[in-house]
Amino acid sequence: MGNYRVVHYLNQFFGQIGGEEKANISLRVLDKPVGPGNAFNNALGESTEIVSTIICGDSFFNEHKDEVQAEIKEVLQDIKPDLVIAGPAFNAGRYGMACGGVAEVASGLDIPVISGIYPENPGYDMYKQFAYFVETSNSAAGMRTALPDMVNLVKNYIEKDGDLGLPEKEGYLPRGIRRNTFVENRGSKRAVDMLIAKLNDKDFKTEYPMPDFDRVDPVEELKDIENATIALVTSGGIVPKGNPDHIESSSASKYGKYSIEDIYEMDKLTHETAHGGYDPVYANEDPNCVLPVDVLRDLENEGKIGKLHKYYYSTVGNGTSVANAKAYAKKIAKDLLEDGVQAVILTST
Amino acid sequence: MVKEIERAGIPVVHIATVVPISKTVGANRIIPAIAIPHPLGDPNLAKQKQKEIRKELVLKALEALQTPIDSQTVF
Numbered sequence: 001m002g003n004y005r006v007v008h009y010l011n012q013f014f015g016q017i018g019g020e021e022k023a024n025i026s027l028r029v030l031d032k033p034v035g036p037g038n039a040f041n042n043a044l045g046e047s048t049e050i051v052s053t054i055i056c057g058d059s060f061f062n063e064h065k066d067e068v069q070a071e072i073k074e075v076l077q078d079i080k081p082d083l084v085i086a087g088p089a090f091n092a093g094r095y096g097m098a099c100g101g102v103a104e105v106a107s108g109l110d111i112p113v114i115s116g117i118y119p120e121n122p123g124y125d126m127y128k129q130f131a132y133f134v135e136t137s138n139s140a141a142g143m144r145t146a147l148p149d150m151v152n153l154v155k156n157y158i159e160k161d162g163d164l165g166l167p168e169k170e171g172y173l174p175r176g177i178r179r180n181t182f183v184e185n186r187g188s189k190r191a192v193d194m195l196i197a198k199l200n201d202k203d204f205k206t207e208y209p210m211p212d213f214d215r216v217d218p219v220e221e222l223k224d225i226e227n228a229t230i231a232l233v234t235s236g237g238i239v240p241k242g243n244p245d246h247i248e249s250s251s252a253s254k255y256g257k258y259s260i261e262d263i264y265e266m267d268k269l270t271h272e273t274a275h276g277g278y279d280p281v282y283a284n285e286d287p288n289c290v291l292p293v294d295v296l297r298d299l300e301n302e303g304k305i306g307k308l309h310k311y312y313y314s315t316v317g318n319g320t321s322v323a324n325a326k327a328y329a330k331k332i333a334k335d336l337l338e339d340g341v342q343a344v345i346l347t348s349t
Numbered sequence: 350m351v352k353e354i355e356r357a358g359i360p361v362v363h364i365a366t367v368v369p370i371s372k373t374v375g376a377n378r379i380i381p382a383i384a385i386p387h388p389l390g391d392p393n394l395a396k397q398k399q400k401e402i403r404k405e406l407v408l409k410a411l412e413a414l415q416t417p418i419d420s421q422t423v424f
Contacts, residue, residue, distance in 0.1 A: 023385070059385040062367045093370060094385070122373040216352045218377035218422075219360040222414040230411075233361075235350060236388070282387040288403065289390025295404040305411065317350075329353030336359060343414045345407070346351050346376075348365040349385050 004048040004158055007081040008037045009072075009102045011095045014087075015055030020279040023094075025057035026064075027071050036147065040085060043151040048158065052079050054102070058094035059278065065101055072105045081111060083154065086131065088116025088146040089123060091138035091251075091319040092277070096123025103131035112162060114154050116146045119173060120322050132157070132164065132172040138251070138319055178208075224306075228342040231309035233332060235317030235325075236283065236290040236349040237275030238266065247316055249276025255315035255328040257335070260308070265294035277318030278349045290347055309341050317348060351376040362410040364388055372421055378413040379423045380406060 012022040014035045033041040033050040041050045054075060061068050076084070084106045086099035100123040103113040113131035117124045118138040134153055136146040153171055157164060167174045183190070190207070197204035222228055239247060245256045263270075266287035273283040273290065288294045296308045313332045317325065336344065352375040354361045363376035366388050371379045382388030389403045413424040 020386075063384055094367065097367065097370065122370045126369060126373055214352070215375055216355045216377070218418045218420070219355050219358055221417045222360050225411060225415055230414075233350065233354070278386040280386070282390065282392050285392070286387075286390055286396075286399070289387040289392075289399070292389045292403050292407050294400060295407045298404065299407065299411075304408075315350075325350050326353050329350035330357070332350075333354045333357030333359060336354070337357060341359065344354050344359055344361040345410050345414075346354065346361055346363050347382070347388055348363065348371070349388055 004083070005051045005079070005081045006040075006044070006048060006154075007076065007079055007084050008033060008040065008050045008053045009084065009086040009099060010035060010037065010053060010055050011061075011089075011092075011098060012055060012057040015053065017055060017057075020277070021281070023057040023059040023279055024063075025055075026060055027054060027056040027068055027075075029054050029075055036088075036143065037085075039147055040151060043148065044154060048154070050085070051081065056098065058092070058098060061098040061101065062094045069101055069105050072102055073109070076106060076109055076111060083157070084111055084113045085150065085154065086113055086115040088134070088136045088143070088150065089118075089121060090116070090136050090140055090142060090146070091118035091121050093122055093317075093319075094277075096121035097126065099123055100127025100130065103127050107131070112157060114150055114157065116150050117173070124173060128173065128175050129177060132170075132175070134171060135173050138321070222343045225343075226303060227306040229307045229309050229340060230296070230305050230343045230345060231336055231341045232260075232291055232293065232296070232312040233329075233344055233346045234291050234312070234314050234348070235320075236278075236314070236347055237273040237316040237318075238271055238283065238287050238291040238312075238314050239274045241270055241272050243272070243274045247274045247314070249274055249316060250318040250320075252316040252318070252320045253324065255313055255332065257311050257313050257332075259310055260293055260312055261310040263293060264297050266291055275316045275318055275349060277316070283349070290349060292345075292347070296345075309336070309339065311339075350374075360414050362413045364406060364410055368423055375421075377418060377421050378410075378416070379421065380410050380413060381423065382406065
């Protein structure tokens with residue numbers, strides 16, 4: 001028996017319950033390591049033990065966040081672990097949000113959390129102050145390196161009694177936390193040194209990176225909607241049946257532009273989803289529940305909107321890199337402007 | 350994607366279930382949806398009823414597009 005007790009959080013997939021069809025399972029607790037937890041448990045050594053594993057479906061967690069967090073709080077209060085390991089979540093958005101959500105609860109109970117995540121995962125930015133996130137690759141293929149990296153951090157954390165050093169030295173992603181520290185040179189000298197290095201085109205390192213505030217101000221509201229052309233864009237992967245452009249089910253390398261001229265509603269015989277990051281049963285049965293062509297046609301006929309644009313655009317938002325999504329949307333926007341579209345409804349799963 | 354479309358000067362409304370993600374990606378007009386695998390439908394309901402709910406959500410989205418805002422807003 002170990003003396004350092006760890007609780008591990010996993011989603012339905014790594015918790016070995018099932019794939020997307022099980023993403024809606026509620027929270028459950030097992031008193032043993034599961035899946036990657038076994039490898040963690042072995043690598044952590046004898047004095048550290050995963051005593052329980054919390055498993056929850058990714059969709060369920062995100063759709064019932066408050067309820068699940070309350071349950072996790074109860075579980076953690078009951079088990080009183082010394083540390084929580086969450087994930088790793090890689091670039092799975094819902095899983096990353098769940099690991100972060102677990103960290104938020106644990107942090108409130110003063111229980112440290114170590115997790116693994118791809119920096120573009122929204123869960124990192126949202127919850128970075130609540131956990132020590134090890135940087136992982138964007139897909140589960142990176143488990144081989146994520147696991148030892150996380151184990152090292154756990155071991156270091158235990159060894160240093162929680163007093164970890166700077167992120168890059170210890171191998172975790174910045175948490176946006178500032179701490180007082182003693183350095184050799186005073187601030188004015190360090191600043192001048194940096195400036196001289198900069199002027200000489202030499203490497204220098206800022207001590208306070210500016211946060212990345214990439215925000216776009218809201219565009220002025222749409223006027224004269226009765227005469228406006230409105231376009232549909234989706235990251236939910238709705239494509240013509242057979243997926244003619246072969247948009248990938250995850251990490252999509254492209255988007256599709258498809259005509260909906262003369263289409264009055266999405267039909268399961270003609271359209272389906274290419275998305276691999278959610279249970280496709282519902283979208284395949286009725287694609288309108290992701291791409292609401294049917295009601296927009298009705299609204300068009302009722303004169304509530306001018307026109308539904310004759311093309312819709314679709315990609316798969318599943319582990320897709322921010323840079324790619326940005327590039328697609330840029331091209332799509334250019335297209336839409338050229339076609340005189342005045343507003344966009346973008347749906348995401 | 351929402352951000353880039355908005356950057357191009359087109360008003361855009363984001364219908365999404367996980368509102369915190371929508372906020373993180375920088376959507377300005379946000380409509381909370383029904384569920385992740387079926388944002389604009391509820392398979393527990395009859396087809397006609399589903400369509401009514403979908404229409405309500407889309408009308409809300411159109412309302413949002415016509416509403417002046419100066420920061421991220423969940424409608």
